[in-house]
Amino acid sequence: MGSEGKTAPPKVVCGDAGYVLEDVPHLADYLPDLPTYPNPLQNNPAYSVVKQYFVNADDTVAQKIVVHKDSPRGTHFRRAGPRQRVYFESDEVHACIVTCGGLCPGLNTVIREIVCGLYDMYGVRKIIGIDGGYRGFYSCNTIDLTPKSVNDIHKRGGTILGTSRGGHDTSKIVDSIEDRGVNQVYIIGGDGTQKGASVIFEEIQRRGLKVAVAGIPKTIDNDIVVIDKSFGFDTAVEEAQRAINAAHVEAESVENGIGVVKLMGRNSGFIAMYATLASRDVDCCLIPESPFHMEGKGGLLAFIERRLKENGHMVIVVAEGAGQELITESMRSMEHQDASGNKLLLDVGLWLSHKIKDHFARNQKMAINLKYIDPTYMIRAVPSNASDNVYCTLLAHSALHGTMAGYTGFTVGPVNGRHAYIPFHRITEKQNKVVITDRMWARLLSSTNQPSFISQKDIEDAKKEDEPPTQLSDKENSHGVGVDFDTSAN
Template identity: 50%
Template sequence: MTQDDLRVASHGTPAFKSPLAVRRFAPDDAAVLVNIDCVGGQTPPPLTFEKAGPREQIYFDPAKSRAAIITCGGLCPGLNNVIRHLYYTLRDGYGVPTIYGVRHGYLGLAPNAPLEPMELTSSWVESIHHQGGTMLGTSRGRQEPEVMVDKLIEMGVNLLFPIGGDGTQKGAHAIAVEAQRRQLDLAVVGIPKTIDNDIRFCFQTFGFISAVAEAERVIDRAHVEAKSVPRGVGLVKLMGREAGFIAAAATVASGEVNFCLVPEEPLVLDGPSGFLARLERRLNARDHAVVVVAEGAGQDLIANRDPLAVDASGNRRLGDIGLLLKERIPDHFEAIGNPIGMKYFDPSYYIRSAPANSADSLLTERFARQAVHAAMAGKTDLFVGFWNGRIVHVPLPVSVGKLRRMTPDSELWAAVQAITGQNHW
């Protein structure tokens, strides 16, 4: 990756003075380092992201602008917060007169859309941040970028804010490329959303902390269940298709987990060093155990799973590792004549449909406000990411299709190993 890869696309020279009443604007040459660690005194040429922030000169005339907000993919705490903050920053900050909410994701920009886009109002967005999910609705699946751009032209939209994960941002990039091919002044600025926290160049996505907090409560209940019966096991399956961030973070937050199984680490069930043998040693020593497994762990153990099958969003179809462990763990202990009492928890949809907590509410405001600043300045084909403590402009081509994963030598995984002691067992 070079500095050219990190250059943000722009529609041209800003010609309008910003209407924002702020004390300090962000210059276009403000930057944030991609890598802040130095190893062995090496000083390679630094790579930098363009720093987000309000620009003194903007590209679009607010009075002649129209914006559209769209939410795609799975639910996540904080979606309604982002919608609300986008609306108020556009309307009250810049004076954009018309702001649409696209219904049911990218499907809402297709000819067969179940509902037409709606014009948002202050009374409609006023209290939506207290509710989980998305008031605009969502969907999965690809729509043709040519068709979506046609719809945006019909609506007169020149500012588009897609809120979603990697698949959503792929769609946003396709829209931006199609708009550029037609030489349209359409700013496409994405806001990254996933409780899996696996978007490249976004250290923390909104909704992640809320999901961890909800998962911690479930883990604590599983711990109570496990300690209440002889040889009790509490098994909790959490989300995390390709990355185990939520399982690992909830494990550390709870402090009651004895085994954390994630996609980044191979899962071996059988043999003297396998998971079942280690669980047996744990139960013999302490009489109870709590196991947390991310949904993407151990996929090679699931029979009859087509490794090439994908869902409507292009994600690989997963087998249910939770149900496999729910069967294999009791069967193992029945076979050795040492039965257990196991309780299984799968709180996935409960967790992702919760409203945002205070930490995520703060992050949604930052993302939304900076996304509007970027779009009004004429920047496009990017999302606003949280990197090294700053909000930055991340060009979509350097991120989409390249998911972020937890590394075995990371501080988070070291904390998991220290708290669980799972290697010791």
């Protein structure tokens, strides 16, 4: 990772009744004599109708919204939104945007709204895009970004800036930032990308540069903790419906038809779970968090036989990371990694299809007709839907309001429906996963009438694990379900 300075201790403020604020760094923490300026938003005619231009400096967002009467107030994060004073004059800002990792619906929307937001709300005119992910910092390949050049990019999938995995050398990246005179860096990517953003911020802080670093978390799998959901997730669930519907049509059109659909979800099965719940055509959903077995009483193959006898057809949805432990050592490649350090997984959908076919080939009493559908790259490459477009706009605006106000070393996202600034370490310390002892998973089991496949011991072990801190008591509002996002400050 190159030269990295010592990690600054977290900024934590404690208050009455168990109140804890996990604050984010600010440029004034290591550059104490910086001048401030009036926020130009107060002169922006578009904002003249807003009753309150700026969020209160002391506003915070509670991490847990459901508490008991006598429980402590708990952890809070600084509320996102425009501040009354800013730490950059508009004509001094030189911003850059970079996208890293895999594709995800909404990347172009975030790029567009950062550019248009800086341009229209703050009068910033110098904005560039880094071409090709982190490694693009090493080259001279940049793209000048203006509202005109990004006007309709949200209608296209992918990212106009290009992307890559790996390529992170902290010293070289910060050298490039310093040489180009960049003073605002917007980094869009998943947990690995945000870890990289964190060490970039630390090196910038060590060098004493007036450069604000903001992360915008991106993962189609929805596996980033603390925030309610990640952008692109709604679009992915919506697009997954097309594949499930196709599998259902194929399966019900023939005798003993089986449709197998593989969806994204390397370590977290949120897309598979929500797509299954939305579809109501799925007979079995398999995710990484819930182990299953193939053979014997209570196994998947016995369940398939029973469901075919009952209905004459069935649809199986499997997340890409499910069942990897069942694939024999001779077939698996889990010790191999991509450039980002992610384990390379075998195609569990293809493996599962072969296992099912082999089982019924040995059972001469029942012939099956199986169709396997893998829409993974089709889903990743589509433009974001209306819901994600709005969400991406709020994320972009929250990020640029924060950097203009001097905050740095943070990521943005909704926490219980309110956008907040979150320290990098909070979203990179672990992954968000489906809780199989939660009501939402119980709802899925009730919807599909599938067995849970797990033993009582597995259930007890799952109950002992710490519940992810952002998931609510009933999870009704987790991952954006039923959440009304706060738009007042954006």
